[in-house]
Amino acid sequence: MKSMSNPVIDSLKEKEHLSILFVCLGNICRSPAAEGIARSYAEGKGVAKRFDFDSAGLYGGHAGELPDRRMRVHAYQRGYNLTHHSRPVRSSDFEDFDLILAMDDSNYSRLRAFARTPEEEAKVVRMTDFCRSHPNADHVPDPYYDGAEGFEKVLDLLEDSCGALIDTLSNN
Numbered sequence: 001m002k003s004m005s006n007p008v009i010d011s012l013k014e015k016e017h018l019s020i021l022f023v024c025l026g027n028i029c030r031s032p033a034a035e036g037i038a039r040s041y042a043e044g045k046g047v048a049k050r051f052d053f054d055s056a057g058l059y060g061g062h063a064g065e066l067p068d069r070r071m072r073v074h075a076y077q078r079g080y081n082l083t084h085h086s087r088p089v090r091s092s093d094f095e096d097f098d099l100i101l102a103m104d105d106s107n108y109s110r111l112r113a114f115a116r117t118p119e120e121e122a123k124v125v126r127m128t129d130f131c132r133s134h135p136n137a138d139h140v141p142d143p144y145y146d147g148a149e150g151f152e153k154v155l156d157l158l159e160d161s162c163g164a165l166i167d168t169l170s171n172n
């Protein structure tokens, strides 16, 4: 795994409770799917009580909306019921969350620029750093203008990375 040697990740392994924020552009496709998948995986592993999951977007134009219908349908077919309501990233997220997962390079650099201190900046990590079955993946592609295969690809990458994220933080 690409983030195995990340000191921020290593320090979180010993922490009793962890708050994790997933971030994409609109917070209606990728990040709410990541939130739902991570929660479901943590429940399946019996470690859900240790984690809080949330998601947010760098573009606030969809604030208040449920995830995109196409994302909800594709996720539901894999057993995930996505009920998050879109919200924009806020500066307090950098205090409230231990780890902020960015879906792509644009999300990553905008979040890092948003951070006010080196400690806040270090909380921002790429989601695909955790991929195990997709070792060459370097971003979760925006599916908004794609067809069904784009949404399936997002789910494949997120199931892989969210599972590895929870396992890594659980020392598994």
Ligand code: 4NP
Pocket: 024, 025, 026, 027, 028, 029, 030, 031, 061, 142, 143, 144
């Ligand atoms: P997301 O997808 O960042 O995965 O939620 C998008 C949703 C909406 C837009 C772009 C990407 N948009 O431009 O409205």
